[in-house]
Amino acid sequence: MLFGIPENEYPSDILDNDLFTAVRNIYPNAEVKNKLLLFNTELHNLKEEIEHCRKAQVTFLYEPLPEETPLIEALYKKLPIPHFELNLYCDNPLDADYFSNMSVSTQIRA
Numbered sequence: 001m002l003f004g005i006p007e008n009e010y011p012s013d014i015l016d017n018d019l020f021t022a023v024r025n026i027y028p029n030a031e032v033k034n035k036l037l038l039f040n041t042e043l044h045n046l047k048e049e050i051e052h053c054r055k056a057q058v059t060f061l062y063e064p065l066p067e068e069t070p071l072i073e074a075l076y077k078k079l080p081i082p083h084f085e086l087n088l089y090c091d092n093p094l095d096a097d098y099f100s101n102m103s104v105s106t107q108i109r110a
Helices: 014-026 040-051 070-078 093-099
Strands: 054-065 083-090 102-109
Touching (some): 014 054, 014 102, 083 093
Parallel strands (some): 054 102
Antiparallel strands (some): 054 083
16 A cells, blocks of 8 residues: 555556456456555665566456457458467476466457
8 A cells, every 4th residue: 555545546557457367367356566666776676676577578468359250250260369468477496487378368349
């Protein structure tokens, strides 16, 4: 909590929410922890903290669910699936090995 603002009221966007939903589909007990960074010193401290962590590359895919018409389905088969490469920072090296090259996805109605 920062200045009386509850963590669940911190800013988020559609991408944050979709990513968390995709993770919760695989890991139902997953939790999100947020930090508001107001000052350069807080950003500096965060950068120092993650310097000592192992990094795992995770892919987040948006899979469109096209309308059920042959033309639209054929079109979507030819388009690349939007995806994002994310860095996951882990304190434990075993966690980093486990999550390395993992992929999570969410389906969206096109």
